[in-house]
Amino acid sequence: MLLHAFYNQDGIGDVLLVRLGQGNTVRYEKNNDLVILYDENNKVIGYNVLSASIYFENLNTGLVKITEEFVDSMNKLLQANELELVSSDFSYKFIVGQVVEMKDHPDSDHLHVCIVNLGNESTQIVCGASNVGEGKLVVVATIGSVMPSGMIIKPSTLRKVPSNGMLCSARELKLPGAPDVPGILILNGEEYQVGQEFIF
Structure with missing residues (x-):
């Protein structure tokens, strides 16, 4: 899975933008602190995590490095909201x-x-x-x-x-x-x- 994330507290507030791949968002649903993004085929292509600093530690501005700890934190949040878990390729990019x-x-x-x-x-x-x-x-x-x-x-x-x-x-x-x-x-x-x- 191609997992990437962006964070810019000064620009958009305490919101983590997580993408699972490519595609255009055509609709979304809010589930607690998660905004679930869907493409035209009704496939989940990403999440906006509100109040992100509650769920993730040491978020840096810009492109967020995807680590095992990051994926674990993301999956705890997804599991709490009864959503499908994510994975990531940790090879060097x-x-x-x-x-x-x-x-x-x-x-x-x-x-x-x-x-x-x-x-x-x-x-x-x-x-x-x-x-x-x-x-x-x-x-x-x-x-x-x-x-x-x-x-x-x-x-x-x-x-x-x-x-x-x-x-x-x-x-x-x-x-x-x-x-x-x-x-x-x-x-x-x-x-x-x-x-x-x-x-x-």
């Missing part, structure tokens, strides 16, 4: 990768087709950043990642070339002090290793 091969896109004058080593596998990612290059360490948002903007990373095809993930900029990751200039984030090889989780 943002990974330090290394561009091991790069060539020009056959149908673009600015896109590059990169083979990126993620430690236990390699993947192909199409990237338009001018500062990408072979040997560079980068932050890879893998399939299923949820960007701070709320965008979910999915397999895509860019001008007929498959792309499985995204090479991230500091601005896209909303890192403090991120420069307002184009280009992906290049990591220092003395601080980061290929395959490790990138925590932000």
